[in-house]
Amino acid sequence: MDAFYASVEQRDNPDHRGKPLVVGGGSNRGVVAAASYEARKFGIRSAMPIAEAIRRCDHLLRVKPRMSHYKAVSRQIFSVFNEFTPLVEGLSLDEAFLDVTASVKLFGSPQEIAASIKQRILADTGLNASVGVAENKLVAKIASDLDKPDGLTVVTPALYGEKLDPLPVRVIPGIGRETLKRLDGIRVTTVRDLRQASNRDLEPIFGRFTQKTRDRASGIDDRPVVPDREEKSISAEETYEQDLSSPADMNRELLRLTERTSARLRKASLSASTVQIKIRRADFTTFTRQRRVTPPSNGTDQIYAVANELLSAWRRANPGAKIRLLGVGGSKLVAAQQPDLFADESSQYSSVIDETVDEIREKFGTLSVSRAKTLDR
Secondary structure, eight states: OOSSHHHHHHHHHHHGGTOEEEEOOSTTTSSOEEOOHHTTTTOOOOBBBBBHHHHTTTOOEEEEOHHHHHHHHHHHHHHHHHHHOOOOEEETTTTTEEEOGGHHHHHHHHHHHHHHHHHHHHHHOOOOEEEEEEEHOOOOOOOTTTTOOOOEEOOGGGGGGHHHTTBGGGSSOOHHHHHHHHHHHHHHHHHHHHHSHHHHHHHHHHGHHHHHHHHTTTTOOOOEEEEEEEEOOEEEEEEEEEESSHHHHHHHHHHHHHHHHHHHHOOOOOOOOEEEHHHHHTOOEEEEEEEEEEEEEEOOHHHHEEEEEEEEHHHHHHHTTTTTEEEEEEEEEEOOOOTTTTSSSHHHHHHHHHHHHHHHHHHHHSOOEEEEEEEOO
């Protein structure tokens, strides 16, 4: 989808159409979740600090995210996908791979299917999508970005040299900022450069992945479309208007985030085998810490206990540090098990509290009941 969150907001509010707009950042300490194409003309992009976005465009419109609404629109879009093929691999609310190999006899050529999907999405949601058509996931993904917004780009193997070779090397998955610096040092800046570079130049950078990286630069990718991808992690994080400086404030926010994460785990009937925390200091240095949980859990108290130990250890290693962003997550997810009848009484009591709080919030809203420890002074 084209600038999905921002496009939904512009669709829903005519006053926002044609104007630079960003979604996200409840405060000047937040970041941009999505930027309209009008905002992108000012160099504004996703993950940019809101303060920087405003500096670049002083008449920028800011809209708070409406995630439940975006999810509802996403369900409309994915229902269109599923009309054309059951092989839909969702990457996010607004992006997916579709394998239409078995759909050609029913719906026409891949290019005709792509055009039909675009038309149906526009008719059902009033939103534009950009589609890339290719023989594999890698090239299809690259193609989908070549003619945004509202694009439809077909890249066959015969066109790889024409379409792929001139592109910047960053379009190849797995090449991040630091790798780009090293590639720039050996004058590898385009996909063609990467494909033609010698092993002597590439092996110090990519090691055992050198041949795989060269294959990617040649448009080779044998990954299948995998429908119904399992969720790999569930987390919650917050960027704060004022840096957290006291242990009491840090612990309070950690518990709030743990509540959100554990509730999402329970709603998905999942438990976490690993708990991790994410910390960004006031100087923007970012840290992650994690620890295994045995047995896997989705209980608020159990996850908080681990997260609190991780945060306490980090504080000891970073005395006096202030926190700009804090996050709590669970990964290596497994199906949630029934509570152990022989577990200790405190664990059973904690489980009952979690279930009761979930039921109350489901009925009356997330602010209807809170733990005392999460309340501000």
